[in-house]
Amino acid sequence: xxxxxxxxxxxxxxxxxxxxxxxxxxxxxxxxxxxxxxxxxxxxxxxxxxxxxxxxxxxxxxxxxxxxxxxxxxxxxxxxxxxxxxxxxxxxxxxxxxxxxxxxxxxxxxxxxxxxxxxxxxxxxxxxxxxxxxxxxxxxxxxxxxxxxxxxxxxxxxxxxxxxxxxxxxxxxxxxxxxxxxxxxxxxxxxxxxxxxxxxxxxxxxxxxxxxxxxxxxxxxxxxxxxxxxxxxxxxxxxxxxxxxxxxxxxxxxxxxxxxxxxxxxxxxxxxxxxxxxxxxxxxxxxxxxxxxxxxxxxxxxxxxxxxxxxxxxxxxxxxxxxxxxxxxxxxxxxxxxxxxxxxxxxxxxxxxxxxxxxxxxxxxxxxxxxxxxxxxxxxxxxxxxxxxxxxxxxxxxxxxxxxxxxxxxxxxxxxxxxxxxxxxxxxxxxxxxxxxxxxxxxxxxxxxxxxxxxxxxxxxxxxxxxxxxxxxxxxxxxxxxxxxxxxxxxxxxxxxxxxxxxxxxxxxxxxxxxxxxxxxxxxxxxxxxxxxxxxxxxxxxxxxxxxxxxxxxxxxxxxxxxxxxxxxxxxxxxxxxxxxxxxxxxxxxxxxxxxxxxxxxxxxxxxxxxxxxxxxxxxxxxxxxxxxxxxxxxxxxxxxxxxxxxxxxxxxxxxxxxxxxxxxxxxxxxxxxxx
Numbered sequence: 001x002x003x004x005x006x007x008x009x010x011x012x013x014x015x016x017x018x019x020x021x022x023x024x025x026x027x028x029x030x031x032x033x034x035x036x037x038x039x040x041x042x043x044x045x046x047x048x049x050x051x052x053x054x055x056x057x058x059x060x061x062x063x064x065x066x067x068x069x070x071x072x073x074x075x076x077x078x079x080x081x082x083x084x085x086x087x088x089x090x091x092x093x094x095x096x097x098x099x100x101x102x103x104x105x106x107x108x109x110x111x112x113x114x115x116x117x118x119x120x121x122x123x124x125x126x127x128x129x130x131x132x133x134x135x136x137x138x139x140x141x142x143x144x145x146x147x148x149x150x151x152x153x154x155x156x157x158x159x160x161x162x163x164x165x166x167x168x169x170x171x172x173x174x175x176x177x178x179x180x181x182x183x184x185x186x187x188x189x190x191x192x193x194x195x196x197x198x199x200x201x202x203x204x205x206x207x208x209x210x211x212x213x214x215x216x217x218x219x220x221x222x223x224x225x226x227x228x229x230x231x232x233x234x235x236x237x238x239x240x241x242x243x244x245x246x247x248x249x250x251x252x253x254x255x256x257x258x259x260x261x262x263x264x265x266x267x268x269x270x271x272x273x274x275x276x277x278x279x280x281x282x283x284x285x286x287x288x289x290x291x292x293x294x295x296x297x298x299x300x301x302x303x304x305x306x307x308x309x310x311x312x313x314x315x316x317x318x319x320x321x322x323x324x325x326x327x328x329x330x331x332x333x334x335x336x337x338x339x340x341x342x343x344x345x346x347x348x349x350x351x352x353x354x355x356x357x358x359x360x361x362x363x364x365x366x367x368x369x370x371x372x373x374x375x376x377x378x379x380x381x382x383x384x385x386x387x388x389x390x391x392x393x394x395x396x397x398x399x400x401x402x403x404x405x406x407x408x409x410x411x412x413x414x415x416x417x418x419x420x421x422x423x424x425x426x427x428x429x430x431x432x433x434x435x436x437x438x439x440x441x442x443x444x445x446x447x448x449x450x451x452x453x454x455x456x457x458x459x460x461x462x463x464x465x466x467x468x469x470x471x472x473x474x475x476x477x478x479x480x481x482x483x484x485x486x487x488x489x490x491x492x493x494x495x496x497x498x499x500x501x502x503x504x505x506x507x508x509x510x511x512x513x514x515x516x517x518x519x520x521x522x523x524x525x526x527x528x529x530x531x532x533x534x535x536x537x538x539x540x541x542x543x544x545x546x547x548x549x550x551x552x553x554x555x556x557x558x559x560x561x562x563x564x565x566x567x568x569x570x571x572x573x574x575x576x577x578x579x580x581x582x583x584x585x586x587x588x589x590x591x592x593x594x595x596x597x598x599x600x601x602x603x604x605x606x607x608x609x610x611x612x613x614x615x616x617x618x619x620x621x622x623x624x625x626x627x628x629x630x631x632x633x634x635x636x637x638x639x640x641x642x643x644x645x646x647x648x649x650x651x652x653x654x655x656x657x658x659x660x661x662x663x664x665x666x667x668x669x670x671x672x673x674x675x676x
Contacts, residue, residue, distance in 0.1 A: 002323045002330075004054040008061025009334045013069055065334040071146065071168045078143045083118065084185060085136045088193050089129060095121045095172070096129050100138055117167040118144065123175040134193055135185035140178045144169040150525040151668015164335045192288050196221055199289075202427045203420075206437035212444040215244065219413070220420045222246040222290030231448075236395075237461040238454040239384075239402025240409050245341070246290040248349060251299035253414045254286055255279070255306075257421075276311040280304045294329065294342035298349070301325040318353045322346065340394055344387050351386030352379055354483075373407060380406040389475045393467045400462060401454050408450055416443050474504040521599070521617065523637050523662075523670040530577070530601075530621045530639050536593040543591070545577035545603065545621055546641065577601060577621075590615075600633070617672070618659075620646075626653035636661040637670060 083102040090097040098120040120140070122128075147170055149159045162168070199221050207213040214226035227244060235241045242249070258279050287300040305321045308314075326346055329336055336342045359378035364371050380403050392398055399405070423436035454460060467475070481497035484490070524531035530545035577589065589601040598615045603622040618633035623646045636654050638647050638661065647663055654661035662670055 001057050002327045004057040005061040005327060005330060006337060008058035009065050009337050012062040012065035061334060068335050080139065080141045082139045085132060085134055085138060086186065088134060089132050091129055095124050097121055119167060119170040121172040122178055125175055128175060132180060134190050135183050137181040137183050140173045142171055142173045144171050152524050153669060153671060160338060164339055196289055199424055202424050206423055206433065207441050209441055209445055211448050212441045215444050216420050216440060218244045219417055234451050234455050237399055238405040238451045239399030240405045240451060243409060243413055247295040247345060248299035250417055251283060251296060251303060253417050254283060255303045257418060258282055276307045279307045294336055294339050295345035297329055298325055298345050301328060322349060343390060347386045347390060348383040351382045355382035355385055376407045376410060377403055389472055392465050393472045396465050398462045398465060400459050401457055405454050409447055412443055412447060416440055471504055474500050521672050523664055525640060525664045525669045527640050534593055540572045541575060542572055543575045543577055620650060626650055630657055633659060638663045640665050
């Protein structure tokens, strides 16, 4: 059932623009499901019955996916909107963020009313922020902006990430134009948020070390706000980033802790009756408390199934439970399939379930002490075996000492989580709470020092590894083929794996040999600043204007990631166009590189220009009217900061002088190549 459903999600997401509406596919799926239910016992063993399952679940997936990805178009008018605050508002540096669920009556797409989520930003006001609570009604007048990506090369798909959460719109409304009406709604959400905040208060009062406080908050309550970038990077480089996210490991510890407490319940009939119910309720309460991330939802569902199977005295099939869990989560939200955490979580569990026993059997000894370490090592290796290719594909790095880190750290995670939960629950007994919190803080400081030590090892992390989607599929095909060969001892599987390996190697060698050695200029898209990257031979430069706080992100992520992916290396020189050197009145800022003839930054009026020739790219970065003299350039590029009115004037100017013109606000980033 899972595979045809996944196929339907992929098809619908790829072709939803040209497909019929969701009603068509859901009608097909419902009719098929009714047939399968009615004739299940009569035809369940027939080939035709099993074949019918494929189109039914594919159609079901396509219908649900189209509902998620098709966004209403009637949001551009300035009208009065109403909704409800469904999550705790966030206080930003210059604004307040209100997560709002709009009334379903506000939207109508393909005849179906839908509830849409919105991020509403408003003027920063502390008194207003303190008075807002979850469940309050919100009324405001304005138009909504569709969340879009900048269109830069190799950028993070922020719009897709937000759509996975059901959020497609954002807007800014001044506080004077917003009416907030207190309401007693979303009581359960309020209760969970209150418990979450109370837990953070207790942790803050008990843990003095900043990093230890951040890790306890992340471990126990899924609160990642306090984790510094340096701390997250250290854990990522050491191969222990999964520890900072509440996942199956943490839910599993909770499950074992509950079973330990109820270990005596079998002797008491009344307690035993409620063990399953209490276990499932506590697991899901913890899941809601930590934010219901995909990995937590997966773990909560799986352990719920385990509890039911235990209570019903049924045999447990790990892969059936894993597949059933994935199917249920994708039924609720098909776009979870594209969530990195969802993918890594299920792959890791599948790898551990299948490979860990085989690896342990291969490496185990007759000594119990060494077997404990081998068990941890085999578990870590099994998880990395199936997740490493996907991790490299998404993050372009590989932690070399992941095995050492997990052997050292994982045993203490259970102790830390248990002690953290206990000192929070026993906060009304200061002596016990202080003792447990001191122990927790001591362990976490030691763990952080161990992580920092691993980061200092030579070749601790291999960076700039790039894996294309075809290469990723080939790698996983090789893993599957080798696994089948080892399991069934058939030479055909080994031959297939060899063929796949040499195919991948041939593709890589061919791409390297045929790659055109060219230089590039990239005009990035950014609403708050101008970023222009130039790569010429072994030199590269980044031109920055109206520098914003995330300039370093452009340098380290967009620029370096894009060029290293295309085998272009070398040091990058940064030119700040806001400096006085580049602001001489009535003088053009002209840049030349070895292969690039000329780049002009036009950010102020220039009434006369003696040298009008040899301009390749003429980049307009400010609200400056076109000059009276002719720009003798191959292309005119309009940056995001230029207003619509001025942009239209430049388009008229370009048509008059027959010059190619590009508006980055509309096209996204522009990449031009020129041979060396």
